[in-house]
Amino acid sequence: MQHAEARQEDLSASREGRGRPATRDEVVVARHLEKRFGDFVAVDGIDFSVERGEVFGFLGPNGAGKTSTMRMVSCLSPVSGGELSVLGMEPNAHGPEIRRRLGLVPQDDTLDLELSVRDNLYLYGRYFDLPRREVRQRVERLLEFAHLSEKGDEEVDNLSGGMKRRLTIARALISEPELVILDEPTTGLDPQARHLLWDRLYRLKQEGVTLVITTHYMDEAEQLCDRLVVMDKGKIVAAGSPRQLIDTYSTREVAELRFGVDENAAAAERLAELAARVEVLPDRVLLYTDDGDEALRAALGLGLRPEASLVRRSSLEDVFLRLTGRSLVD
Amino acid sequence: MTVRPVFERSSVLSLRVLPPALLGRGMARRLVERNVIAYRRRWWILATGFFEPFFYLLSIGLGLGHLVGRLHLDGRLVAYAAYVAPGLLASSAMNGALFDSTFNVFFKLKIAKSYDAVLATPVEVGDIALGEVTWSLLRGAIYSFAFMCVMAAMGLVLSGWAVLCFGAATLVSFAFAGIGMGATCYMRSWQDFDYVSMASIPMFLFSAVFYPLSVYPGWLQVVVSLTPLYQGVDMIRELDAGLLTPALALHAGYLFALGLAGMAVAARRLGALLRP
Amino acid sequence: MGALAAPRPSLLRPGWLRPYRYFAFRYKRTWRGTVTSSILYPILYLLAMGLGLGHLVNSHLHAVDQTGRLGGVGYVQFLAPGLLVASAMQWGTNESMYPVMGGLKWLKTYHALLATPVRVRDLVSGHLAWVATRVGGASALFLAVLAVFGDVPSPLGVLAVLVAVLTGLAFAGPVAAFTATQENDAALPVLYRLGTVPLFLFSGTFFPIAQLPGWLQVVARATPLYHGVALSRALVLGRVSAPAALAHASYLVAMATLGAWAARRTFTRRLVV
Ligand SMILES: Nc1ncnc2c1ncn2[C@@H]1O[C@H](COP(=O)(O)OP(=O)(O)O)[C@@H](O)[C@H]1O
Numbered sequence: 001m002q003h004a005e006a007r008q009e010d011l012s013a014s015r016e017g018r019g020r021p022a023t024r025d026e027v028v029v030a031r032h033l034e035k036r037f038g039d040f041v042a043v044d045g046i047d048f049s050v051e052r053g054e055v056f057g058f059l060g061p062n063g064a065g066k067t068s069t070m071r072m073v074s075c076l077s078p079v080s081g082g083e084l085s086v087l088g089m090e091p092n093a094h095g096p097e098i099r100r101r102l103g104l105v106p107q108d109d110t111l112d113l114e115l116s117v118r119d120n121l122y123l124y125g126r127y128f129d130l131p132r133r134e135v136r137q138r139v140e141r142l143l144e145f146a147h148l149s150e151k152g153d154e155e156v157d158n159l160s161g162g163m164k165r166r167l168t169i170a171r172a173l174i175s176e177p178e179l180v181i182l183d184e185p186t187t188g189l190d191p192q193a194r195h196l197l198w199d200r201l202y203r204l205k206q207e208g209v210t211l212v213i214t215t216h217y218m219d220e221a222e223q224l225c226d227r228l229v230v231m232d233k234g235k236i237v238a239a240g241s242p243r244q245l246i247d248t249y250s251t252r253e254v255a256e257l258r259f260g261v262d263e264n265a266a267a268a269e270r271l272a273e274l275a276a277r278v279e280v281l282p283d284r285v286l287l288y289t290d291d292g293d294e295a296l297r298a299a300l301g302l303g304l305r306p307e308a309s310l311v312r313r314s315s316l317e318d319v320f321l322r323l324t325g326r327s328l329v330d
Numbered sequence: 331m332t333v334r335p336v337f338e339r340s341s342v343l344s345l346r347v348l349p350p351a352l353l354g355r356g357m358a359r360r361l362v363e364r365n366v367i368a369y370r371r372r373w374w375i376l377a378t379g380f381f382e383p384f385f386y387l388l389s390i391g392l393g394l395g396h397l398v399g400r401l402h403l404d405g406r407l408v409a410y411a412a413y414v415a416p417g418l419l420a421s422s423a424m425n426g427a428l429f430d431s432t433f434n435v436f437f438k439l440k441i442a443k444s445y446d447a448v449l450a451t452p453v454e455v456g457d458i459a460l461g462e463v464t465w466s467l468l469r470g471a472i473y474s475f476a477f478m479c480v481m482a483a484m485g486l487v488l489s490g491w492a493v494l495c496f497g498a499a500t501l502v503s504f505a506f507a508g509i510g511m512g513a514t515c516y517m518r519s520w521q522d523f524d525y526v527s528m529a530s531i532p533m534f535l536f537s538a539v540f541y542p543l544s545v546y547p548g549w550l551q552v553v554v555s556l557t558p559l560y561q562g563v564d565m566i567r568e569l570d571a572g573l574l575t576p577a578l579a580l581h582a583g584y585l586f587a588l589g590l591a592g593m594a595v596a597a598r599r600l601g602a603l604l605r606p
Numbered sequence: 607m608g609a610l611a612a613p614r615p616s617l618l619r620p621g622w623l624r625p626y627r628y629f630a631f632r633y634k635r636t637w638r639g640t641v642t643s644s645i646l647y648p649i650l651y652l653l654a655m656g657l658g659l660g661h662l663v664n665s666h667l668h669a670v671d672q673t674g675r676l677g678g679v680g681y682v683q684f685l686a687p688g689l690l691v692a693s694a695m696q697w698g699t700n701e702s703m704y705p706v707m708g709g710l711k712w713l714k715t716y717h718a719l720l721a722t723p724v725r726v727r728d729l730v731s732g733h734l735a736w737v738a739t740r741v742g743g744a745s746a747l748f749l750a751v752l753a754v755f756g757d758v759p760s761p762l763g764v765l766a767v768l769v770a771v772l773t774g775l776a777f778a779g780p781v782a783a784f785t786a787t788q789e790n791d792a793a794l795p796v797l798y799r800l801g802t803v804p805l806f807l808f809s810g811t812f813f814p815i816a817q818l819p820g821w822l823q824v825v826a827r828a829t830p831l832y833h834g835v836a837l838s839r840a841l842v843l844g845r846v847s848a849p850a851a852l853a854h855a856s857y858l859v860a861m862a863t864l865g866a867w868a869a870r871r872t873f874t875r876r877l878v879v
Pocket residue numbers: 037040041042060061062063064065066067068069606
């Protein structure tokens with residue numbers, strides 16, 4: 001696609017972390033962005049910017065305000081406060097122009113249940129006023145891309161959840177958008193379907209499309225995102241690349257120890273010395289340290305006998321726990 | 331069906347006097363295209379909709395008509411079938427427009443949520459309102475056209491002016507498409523659709539489709555004459571008989587205004603529902 | 607397992623009782639809407655056609671001295687007993703369209719019921735018993751309204767409720783059987799428009815079928831609705847001839863039985879896989 005070259009430079013720049021190129025191209029910029037429903041504040045003055053060609057993530061639990069933010073960015077819902085610029089334009093004034101260049105994968109599939117798979121794509125292209133012949137060609141390409149070529153004439157109702165999701169993604173691509181917004185693209189899918197989807201998203205990224213993804217799966221955020229923000233209760237609580245966030249808010253490794261249900265808290269007190277930080281969850285104790293095996297040995301040395309234990313690298317889950325004191329997925 | 335190219339370029343009603351938000355951005359025809367494609371696989375649902383008024387014409391018009399004899403219509407005596415036919419044409423235009431503007435709009439709005447997807451494209455709420463109303467009107471117009479062919483074939487047409495009945499019937503479809511869609515945007519569940527039949531069935535039965543208004547007491551005549559279906563029935567019956575009176579303009583204006591109002595209500599409500 | 611431990615259906619606790627109770631229980635939540643649609647519309651038809659159009663019919667027949675064409679009664683009295691049975695057909699048909707599709711597909715209540723000791727035949731019988739109750743209740747109410755307005759001259763008219771129930775079943779069975787063969791509801795409006803509507807209009811409810819061309823009279827006589835209308839009219843107007851009544855009733859019973867049998871077959875094919 002047309003942005004491939006520009007994308008390569010940007011990618012290398014953002015991989016380097018903070019050293020952004022002077023000519024950076026910001027696709028979405030939000031300043032003190034707010035969304036209110038009556039008295040309720042769903043998005044509470046957030047700042048972020050998405051650069052052309054990157055995969056930008058919003059990680060947060062249910063109710064954090066991710067969907068509300070995505071709907072404002074895709075000009076589906078009016079901005080309540082602050083500033084928002086999408087593709088250099090103001091959503092309230094230029095909704096249709098912005099949407100023409102943007103693809104949205106909403107949280108719910110919203111497919112047209114009275115149309116076949118192929119007609120779903122075809123008509124969506126027509127909503128962008130694309131010429132028929134052009135749409136027909138794109139439809140066939142996208143069916144292939146979404147691994148749905150055999151299902152073209154099938155009723156949408158008969159597709160599996162993963163297929164519907166892929167169809168929704170294909171639908172968002174029919175206008176060859178510069179910016180694609182994916183609201184929880186893999187929620188509710190089985191692992192196999194998720195991996196197929198991730199693969200398709202990688203391809204898009206390779207083609208230079210800017211992706212904005214929301215998720216409450218930390219592995220998804222870690223796999224896909226160049227940069228991300230962690231959202232909670234309408235606010236952004238941290239921002240950076242997955243690596244930066246883990247480096248900043250967690251240690252290199254984590255030792256997980258499971259004691260009996262009522263014994264975790266007592267054990268944690270005795271473990272306090274062994275790690276930089278200790279977290280007690282209902283079912284286990286987490287020791288944050290740069291050398292997990294060492295910490296585990298020391299714990300055994302204290303005479304503690306956990307029912308189960310493991311050592312792993314820190315993840316975004318740990319970042320979230322550190323920042324909010326809660327788990328991402330309850 | 332091969333009707334598709336016909337709908338392609340016409341946005342059917344060019345009502346440029348209204349604010350653009352109400353009428354969208356000229357993308358309404360895409361919504362019409364969507365319905366044409368959706369019905370290509372279910373053409374028989376569309377086709378069978380024609381038969382209900384046709385059966386009524388045969389049964390009530392001809393069968394029962396023998397027991398009714400001839401009626402006075404503007405000073406001349408006409409067979410009952412010829413009297414009832416314009417009324418059935420109007421109700422056919424009404425029902426044809428209500429199928430899609432009520433149940434099917436509700437399904438897309440609340441069940442399939444496909445309008446949410448449409449709004450993520452350059453299409454605006456005004457396009458949806460105008461597009462769905464236009465499609466519903468077209469469906470009504472198709473039935474009206476078929477019904478008029480049957481009327482002509484059965485020799486029930488009373489004057490050459492009857493060709494204008496097609497335009498009048500289309501206006502009836504427009505009015506009910508607008509009202510139907512406006513009301514549907516406020517419905518919460520399928521149960522609320524009882525109100526659609528609770529409005530349309532009494533109107534069908536009591537709006538002078540089957541017998542003249544004069545059988546009612548005076549006050550009831552006034553009430554009945556205010557219903558949109560009566561306005562349509564009267565307009566079509568007068569055109570069919572070749573009676574060109576100023577009242578025609580009144581009927582037409584009334585129906586047109588109702589259709590527009592319904593469409594405006596629909597566009598506003600859709601905006602509030604889908605773009606919170 | 608539950609199926610083995612459950613008491614066997616007996617005369618006092620027939621197998622259909624459980625699904626029947628379930629349908630009745632669900633109905634308690636939606637009865638308001640159905641009462642208007644089932645009772646209000648027949649009454650509106652009676653007012654519009656019977657009084658409004660009937661006024662024209664009566665004066666015309668009087669003028670040409672042919673009141674005998676309606677058997678010497680006014681148009682309302684001619685129409686009312688027919689409308690009672692025609693409505694019963696609609697109630698029976700409606701109950702076997704969307705509610706059955708819902709049980710089979712959308713809400714899957716039938717699957718849930720069959721996960722209990724209920725058998726498919728119990729399910730079908732329970733459904734039909736429930737339809738009979740609905741039709742019986744609605745037609746009793748309608749007949750009461752008619753009686754209040756003096757349109758039920760003969761005490762035998764009470765039996766018209768029975769005729770209505772039979773007619774309802776004569777349609778509910780075959781229609782349920784048909785619905786169970788359908789993947790989705792697309793064919794249901796078509797069945798209504800090409801089946802129910804012409805029956806409603808041409809089976810002697812609104813005018814004697816003698817008005818129809820000869821070949822259509824033969825068709826009309828073959829439909830269950832014609833027999834229901836004829837029997838109900840004979841009872842309500844008190845002009846019963848025993849052999850004719852017996853023939854009408856046998857036809858309705860045969861249709862209802864055949865329909866129940868067909869429904870049991872298609873339900874089994876759909877639900878037992
Ligand atoms: N249309 C609405 N009206 C009122 N409240 C809403 C509406 N949409 C979302 N909310 C509320 O806003 C909060 C954020 O929701 P959402 O943006 O969907 O979060 P997320 O996508 O992160 O789960 C939730 O508490 C939700 O209940």
